[in-house]
Amino acid sequence: MKYNRVLVDKNEIISESTYSAHYPKNTGRYALNVVLSGQASYTVEKREITLVPDSFIFLNHDTSYTNSIDSTVEVNTFSVLFDPDFVHDFEQSNLLQDHVLLDQPLGFKERDTRFVESIYPLRGNLKFNLQHLAKHIDSGVNDELLLSEYLNHCLANYYKLYHSEIIKREASLQFLNGTTKSEILKRLTVARDYMISNYHRRLRLEEVAQVACLSVNHLLRTFKQAYQQSPHQFLTKVRLHQAKHFLRNTDYPINEIVDIVGFECPSSFIRLFRNSFQVTPGQYR
Amino acid sequence: MDFNQVYKVVFVKCEESSLSFFTDMPGFILAEKIEIEGKECPILQSTNGDLIMLVEKETVEADTIVLKTDDCVRDYYLFNQKSIPGLTKPRYVAHGLEFCFLDPSGNRFVLTEERDYSEA
Incomplete structure (x- = not known):
């Protein structure tokens, strides 16, 4: 069963329950992909990722990814595809101060916002707001402005989560150079996503370090700095x-x-x- | 009248205009009217089951009344469509999400959606 709704602002909401599906080469919009039950596989650029129940990934608009489901149990997924213009408007109206917007209402070039793509557990306000959104979708609500209100909240929830999970963690890394911090955190998220995607397997630290392009010692040290726990924990x-x-x-x-x-x-x-x-x-x- | 129910008493300057304000708002219905000391007091019920008794009084000191909702975003959206005075945007608080509005007597209503973050 699949529900698919494109809103007037070009955002799209997709809810699907299936045993098998394959969607190759998705790109063009920011994608919030949630798995509610079962598992879904994603190939994001060259990375193989598995979304487990109650987890999500937020992908950039210029990322090309393929997602597929092949399962003996029913897999429930929920996706919100955000149009880049909507994200840009959201950033302008929510992150810039009022006087800046008043002084230069049209004066901002479109920023090409790119996020570090990582798997997160679905919890907190994002979970509640997505649940409400899904409930309205199920009950056939057609009011696009109401649905957009939820999308705004979901985006705000994601930005807050991103700030605490990426920006703050990046800052906690003990390197002087900002670019080094960003690069290390990117690699740590690769290691983290690999562990989440393969949690059911017996994983060796060397394997995780190799996937993240870090030495074992470097992984151990920086992982602890960023997440205040060891990879094993x-x-x-x-x-x-x-x-x-x-x-x-x-x-x-x-x-x-x-x-x-x-x-x-x-x-x-x-x-x-x-x-x-x-x-x-x-x-x- | 069910005496087991808990009524939130709201003092208003004008019963008639307050009643029309609330019944025009999404999510409130007139449940019944009861008579107290010769005055008719309307009882409103919100969709979440909260009961509000409007009591007319000559001098009203503005009060704060907290009501519960199961979906703050939806209610804010509906209230915003009706241009309710003093409507604030929903804000995230420790126990969930809430927004405020004012009634014609200046009472401040806080609509709150409690969220259990322990399992979420």
């Missing part, structure tokens, strides 16, 4: 959150979930789960 958190998703949304036995999310033994999984969430997996379920 990060991977464990991703696995635990996925386990939570499976506990909440499936009736798989706990042993099976342990296996699916990549833990080696149930006892260490239960211990880690209890330490992180103060309840056992059974109690959580």
